[in-house]
Amino acid sequence: MSDLFIVDDLTVTFPTSRGPVEVVKNLSFTVGRDDTLGIVGESGSGKSMTALAVLGLLPRGAQTSGSVRLDGTELLGKSERDLRAVRGNAISMVFQDPLSSLNPYYTVGLQISEMYQTHQGGSRRAAKQVAIEALERVGIPDPERRVDHYPHQFSGGQRQRVMIAMALCCSPSLLIADEPTTALDVTVQAQILELLAELQSTTGTGMIFITHDLAVISSIAQRVLVMREGDPVEYGTAEQVFSDPQHEYTRMLLDAVPRIDDEVPA
Numbered sequence: 001m002s003d004l005f006i007v008d009d010l011t012v013t014f015p016t017s018r019g020p021v022e023v024v025k026n027l028s029f030t031v032g033r034d035d036t037l038g039i040v041g042e043s044g045s046g047k048s049m050t051a052l053a054v055l056g057l058l059p060r061g062a063q064t065s066g067s068v069r070l071d072g073t074e075l076l077g078k079s080e081r082d083l084r085a086v087r088g089n090a091i092s093m094v095f096q097d098p099l100s101s102l103n104p105y106y107t108v109g110l111q112i113s114e115m116y117q118t119h120q121g122g123s124r125r126a127a128k129q130v131a132i133e134a135l136e137r138v139g140i141p142d143p144e145r146r147v148d149h150y151p152h153q154f155s156g157g158q159r160q161r162v163m164i165a166m167a168l169c170c171s172p173s174l175l176i177a178d179e180p181t182t183a184l185d186v187t188v189q190a191q192i193l194e195l196l197a198e199l200q201s202t203t204g205t206g207m208i209f210i211t212h213d214l215a216v217i218s219s220i221a222q223r224v225l226v227m228r229e230g231d232p233v234e235y236g237t238a239e240q241v242f243s244d245p246q247h248e249y250t251r252m253l254l255d256a257v258p259r260i261d262d263e264v265p266a
Contacts, residue, residue, distance in 0.1 A: 004206040005031040005174050010066035010076075012046075012053045012230075020063075023049050025230045027066075029223075031174065031206040038221030038238070039210045040253070046230040047210045051176050055091060056083040070174065089119040092167035096179035098159035102151040108135070109147030112166045119170045134165035138195060157188035161195065168199060175200075178210045193220055214257050218242055226250050 012024035024046045031037045039047045052058050054068045054075065068075040070090060075083070087093075095101040103111060112134055113127035122130075128147065135143035138161040151159055160180055167175055177196065181189040197220060200207055209220055217224055217238070224241040226234040226249065234247045245251045 003030045004033045004035070004071060005208075006067070006069045007050075007054065008067040008069075010050070010053060010064065010068060012049055012058065013063045013065075014059075015061050015063075023230050024053060025232075027227075027232050029225050029232075029235060031208060031223075033173075033206055034200065034204050035223065036200065036207040036209055036221045038217035038224045039208060039227060040212065040214055040217050040224060041227035042212055042253075044229070045227040047212075047227055048178055049230075050227075051093065051178055051208065051210060055087055055093065055176070056080070057087075085119070088115055088167075088172075089170045090172055091174045091176065092170065092172040093176040093178060094160070094163050094167050094180045096182055098156070098163045099151060101163060102159060104151055107148050107150055108154070108162045108166075109149075112147075112162070112169055115166050116169045130169055131165075134169045135162070137168075137199070138162070138165045139191075140165070157184055157191065160184065160188075160192055164192075164195065164199070168203065168205070171203065172205060174206045174208070176208045176210070179212070180209075181216060182211070182213075189216070196220065214242075214253055226253070 008028050010024060010027040011022055013020045013022050027050060029037060039050065041047050053064050056078065058064065064076055066076065075086065102108065109128055109131040112131035113124065116127045116130045132143045132147050135147055140146050140158060140161055154162060181192050184192065193216065196207070209217065211217060221238050224236065224238050225232055226241065226247065228249050234241060234245065234250045241250060242254065245254060
């Protein structure tokens with residue numbers, strides 16, 4: 001399996017009144033084609049900050065060092081103009097809360113079409129057809145009609161499907177999914193995970209799946225990175241991490257996962 005995406009010694013530093021603070025520290029990992037890396041850790045561990053860093057979306061004043069390469073091309077240090085050509089095209093991201101990520105004033109079809117036209121060009125009519133096909137691919141019923149609906153007219157699970165459709169409409173090499181199932185009930189969560197796995201198998205897209213839920217990671221990821229307070233504390237195959245964790249923090253996270261055979265206190 002060739003390495004599509006390589007992060008080497010990534011460090012993110014924020015200026016504060018008390019001096020610089022490292023929020024991501026010497027982080028290294030790879031993502032292969034057709035490969036899913038699960039990044040797991042509690043809130044504040046640096047998971048989402050890592051995603052924002054590789055996309056060049058950090059707040060002003062933040063500093064990065066290390067290396068981030070996609071298909072051999074270095075991304076750190078690229079100009080904003082160059083990064084805009086990468087974001088949404090070569091690398092797409094599915095955010096945690098689709099309701100706040102989608103613009104309530106525009107139809108979902110227009111938002112998907114805009115993404116496609118920005119990176120691929122073409123007419124509005126062609127872009128709308130791409131939007132319809134994207135909605136159909138992610139399982140939105142009656143996509144020819146729903147393409148003209150607004151975000152509030154979709155359920156939470158359907159809005160997440162719309163976000164996935166938007167992220168995949170330009171056939172990116174890498175998809176970053178940041179807590180995409182957190183706000184969903186377990187049934188819809190399972191549907192979204194199944195959808196992502198199915199789409200990945202048909203498109204060959206590499207994926208980074210960010211979550212605090214180890215149960216989710218165990219069902220979708222081939223490799224796992226465990227983070228704590230910005231530090232990478234464990235990295236390996238999913239089988240290694242789940243069957244033989246080497247770090248105490250990983251063992252604590254695994255022990256916190258409810259099991260069906262756990263005894264209930266009387």
